[in-house]
Amino acid sequence: MSKIRSAFVPGLPQLLPPEKSEPWKKLNQAMTTLGQEVQNWGPDRIVLYSTQWMSVLGTSYQAQSRPKGVHVDENWHEWGDLAFDFPVDANLSMALVKETEALGYPARTVDYEGFPIDTGTIVALKFLNPLGKIPVSLVSSWVYADAKSSHALGGAARRVIDRSGLKTLVVASSLLTTRYFTDEISPSEDRVSSPSDDQWNQKILGLVETGSLSEIAALAPQFTIEAAVDMQFNGFHWLNGFWGNTQVEGRVVAYGPLWGTGAAVLEIKAKGDTK
Amino acid sequence: MAASTGSGEIIAGFLAPHPPHLVYGENPPQNRVKSQGGWEPLRWAYEHCRESIQRLKPDVILVHSPHWTTIVGHHFAAVPELSGLSVDPIFPHLFQYDYAMKVDTELAKLCYEEAKALKLNAKLMTNPKFRVDYGTIVSLHMLNPNWDIPVLPISANNSPYFFSDEVGQDQMVRLGEATRRAIERRGVRAVLAASNTLSHLHFSKEPNPPEDMSQEHIQSMAQYQWDMKVIEMLRQGKLDVLKAVLPQYMKETFAEVKSGALMWMLSALGFPTTPAKLHGYGTVIGTGNAVMEWNREVAV
Numbered sequence: 001m002s003k004i005r006s007a008f009v010p011g012l013p014q015l016l017p018p019e020k021s022e023p024w025k026k027l028n029q030a031m032t033t034l035g036q037e038v039q040n041w042g043p044d045r046i047v048l049y050s051t052q053w054m055s056v057l058g059t060s061y062q063a064q065s066r067p068k069g070v071h072v073d074e075n076w077h078e079w080g081d082l083a084f085d086f087p088v089d090a091n092l093s094m095a096l097v098k099e100t101e102a103l104g105y106p107a108r109t110v111d112y113e114g115f116p117i118d119t120g121t122i123v124a125l126k127f128l129n130p131l132g133k134i135p136v137s138l139v140s141s142w143v144y145a146d147a148k149s150s151h152a153l154g155g156a157a158r159r160v161i162d163r164s165g166l167k168t169l170v171v172a173s174s175l176l177t178t179r180y181f182t183d184e185i186s187p188s189e190d191r192v193s194s195p196s197d198d199q200w201n202q203k204i205l206g207l208v209e210t211g212s213l214s215e216i217a218a219l220a221p222q223f224t225i226e227a228a229v230d231m232q233f234n235g236f237h238w239l240n241g242f243w244g245n246t247q248v249e250g251r252v253v254a255y256g257p258l259w260g261t262g263a264a265v266l267e268i269k270a271k272g273d274t275k
Numbered sequence: 276m277a278a279s280t281g282s283g284e285i286i287a288g289f290l291a292p293h294p295p296h297l298v299y300g301e302n303p304p305q306n307r308v309k310s311q312g313g314w315e316p317l318r319w320a321y322e323h324c325r326e327s328i329q330r331l332k333p334d335v336i337l338v339h340s341p342h343w344t345t346i347v348g349h350h351f352a353a354v355p356e357l358s359g360l361s362v363d364p365i366f367p368h369l370f371q372y373d374y375a376m377k378v379d380t381e382l383a384k385l386c387y388e389e390a391k392a393l394k395l396n397a398k399l400m401t402n403p404k405f406r407v408d409y410g411t412i413v414s415l416h417m418l419n420p421n422w423d424i425p426v427l428p429i430s431a432n433n434s435p436y437f438f439s440d441e442v443g444q445d446q447m448v449r450l451g452e453a454t455r456r457a458i459e460r461r462g463v464r465a466v467l468a469a470s471n472t473l474s475h476l477h478f479s480k481e482p483n484p485p486e487d488m489s490q491e492h493i494q495s496m497a498q499y500q501w502d503m504k505v506i507e508m509l510r511q512g513k514l515d516v517l518k519a520v521l522p523q524y525m526k527e528t529f530a531e532v533k534s535g536a537l538m539w540m541l542s543a544l545g546f547p548t549t550p551a552k553l554h555g556y557g558t559v560i561g562t563g564n565a566v567m568e569w570n571r572e573v574a575v
Contacts, residue, residue: 057479070404074430075345077402112367114360116406144479169370180346182437183396190554259346 003167004158006239007034007128010263011052011120011173013076015188016126021187022255030254030265035127037267039040044131044166045089046156047096049238050145050173051231052120055140058101058106059153061093062138064115073119084122087249089135092164096137099156105142105149120173139238141231147220150234154241170242174235177226181260186195193260198233200227201262208250208266213240229262238270247271283458286331286465288540289324290509290551290567292531293340293413295363295370297321300486303420312560313486317380319553320566321417327568330420334463335379335425336418337454340470341534343430344408346437348396349450350430350435351383354403358430361411368486374412379425382465386427392456393449396432413469414470429454431534440522447499447535451542458543467543469536473505474528475497477561485560494561502530502563506556512548514541526561553557 014021018028053060068085093109100107119137129136137230145153161168178198181190192198199222208215217240220233249272253265288383297513298306300313343350356377361372383399390397429450456466476498482490493499501524502548508517525533532538541547547569556567 017416030300034483056477072402072405073345074405074408075347076401077349077350077405078398081402081404110367112362112371114371115367116362118364118365180437182434184347184348 001242003165004065004170005267005269006170006173008172008239008264008266008268009034010104010125010175010258010265011050011123012111012258012261012263013073013079013082013119013123013260014121017079017091019024021190023190024187027254027256027258027263032129033252034260034265034267035060035130038169040127042167043134043169045092045168046134046171047092047139047161047168048121048124048126048136049235050118050120051080051141051235052118052173053138053140054193055142058142059100059142060107060108060110061096062088062111063090063093063109063111064088065090067117071117071119071122074076082119082122084117084125086129086132087135089137090136092141092160095160095164096139096157097171100153103156105153107262110164124171124173127183128169133213137152142236145234147217147234147237154238155244158242158244167174170239172235172239173262175230175258175261176264177227178205178230185259188203190257190259192257192262197227197262201264205255205264208268211247211249211271213248215241216240243268281462283460283462284464285455285458285467285543286333286464286571287327288469288544289418290322290537290565291414291418291468291470291554292472292564292566293410293470294472294562294564295366296559297486298372298413298416299369299386301366301417301451305373305416307373308369310486311484313488313544314557314559316555317557317559317564318521324418324566324568325420325572328466331464331466331572333424333466335382335427336415336466336468337427337429338411338470339429339431339536339538340410340414341431341531342408343428343431345430348398349390349432350398350400351386352378352405353380353383353399353401354405355380357405357407357434359406359516359525360405361412371411372409372412374407376415377425378462379427379481382427382457382461382463384427385460386429386454389453389456390450391404392499393453395446395449395453410470414468418468424547431536434544435533435535440525442500443533443535444521444538445473447538448542451539454539455543458506467540469540470532471560473502473535474563475489475531476529481560491558491562492561493558498528498563502565506553509551512550512556514546515538516550552570
């Protein structure tokens with residue numbers, strides 16, 4: 001049985017009130033399905049990188065033993081409170097810091113009461129760790145990282161997880177494209193706001209289904225210039241670095257709009273991993 | 276709180292940068308983290324602002340912060356009292372602040388109405404569990420550490436980043452007009468705080484301890500020269516020149532004024548050609564920060 005699997009998922013609050021929109025319902029159902037599969041697979045740990053947790057002084061890794069509280073989204077605050085409560089594997093986070101620093105990149109743990117857990121992390125974990133029982137390690141999105149360093153940081157995560165021997169789900173909470181509608185919209189009429197972004201996203205999804213992460217990486221520079229890509233596609237680069245030379249297969253569980261953005265629920269695992 | 280008389284006015288505006296280092300260096304009881312000081316010239320500059328505010332006795336302080344970022348519209352806090360613990364996600368080791376503020380919700384509603392009237396997307400934030408961002412808190416603390424004056428936090432709409440600098444700045448000009456009209460309708464004497472750093476390229480490593488001032492300096496000479504040009508324009512009231520160079524300034528120095536607070540405030544003040552007073556300039560982890568005041572009573 002394989003000890004690692006991964007997912008690339010959106011983390012916007014629109015996923016939580018799915019009754020407002022058919023496209024959102026489709027994505028919600030895909031996240032629910034993926035979450036159930038994760039529970040059945042039974043990982044020991046979840047390592048989650050979120051593009052909505054931005055850091056400046058290098059990469060931050062969450063080390064507070066049990067973040068608990070209520071988060072209100074800064075834009076969609078009227079949609080209610082996002083409660084969170086989950087255990088963190090601080091030792092894993094500290095090991096990730098050491099491995100990151102060994103590559104010459106700055107890194108630190110954060111362990112502070114009241115630290116603001118981001119919407120992307122909370123929404124993803126509501127589906128992938130709904131009971132809050134699986135210890136997690138959270139990874140920030142370093143704003144000065146590029147494709148190369150993000151790839152290297154993903155590789156560092158892989159080495160730490162391999163050494164730990166823990167059965168681990170690795171998650172990038174990220175959108176594909178982020179061209180939001182900047183006006184109020186009717187949720188039922190939501191669509192990917194830019195046809196060009198939509199075409200690009202479809203191209204990327206086609207390559208995910210053939211497991212061609214290296215081809216996606218090769219296209220990424222053009223993708224990030226021609227489309228409004230979430231955090232320069234660093235969530236993908238981090239995940240791609242995690243898999244490294246491992247041959248993978250991908251599954252597009254769902255793709256659709258979230259307030260004009262392009263959101264995909266993807267599973268990526270080692271080729272032939274059927275258990 | 277003043278009654279709604281329809282004769283309100285803006286009595287002063289401040290460029291009030293919000294590096295959490297300033298609160299950390301001051302060691303107020305609200306911040307759970309303690310320091311050995313640091314960044315004194317900027318903190319002393321803020322003392323002049325505090326004196327002005329104590330003398331002016333405003334009814335309300337409005338603050339526009341780039342760290343309350345909104346995608347859909349301009350948001351106004353409309354909860355009577357907001358309190359909690361605000362931890363800076365970027366510098367959590369420096370800023371863990373227990374805040375409590377009273378909000379002028381009537382003014383928030385009027386700002387919302389006037390923004391709508393000027394064809395801006397606008398929204399009232401009415402969730403009492405909303406966590407106030409560190410930019411709002413730092414600027415307000417540095418201006419009025421007693422927290423005895425009602426406030427009105429305003430979000431930074433992301434339009435400059437989604438569309439263009441021109442679209443973004445135009446939105447802020449209209450937001451400033453809407454704010455001025457709302458203050459007039461509310462009948463209050465208001466102070467505005469533009470919570471913006473100037474040049475914003477900074478170091479990604481910090482010294483140990485962070486308040487080791489032997490390591491503090493501007494990130495680049497070009498950044499310093501740009502900041503001085505912009506400050507001089509503000510000191511001379513040459514706002515037309517400033518508007519013309521702003522896009523280049525924002526591009527070359529990653530200036531935080533791109534998020535709109537400065538343009539919002541200048542617009543609300545009616546783009547004053549009277550000189551702004553520079554209380555101080557200093558760097559924080561390489562960024563350029565100016566504390567400046569537009570005092571309309573002095574100008575008159």
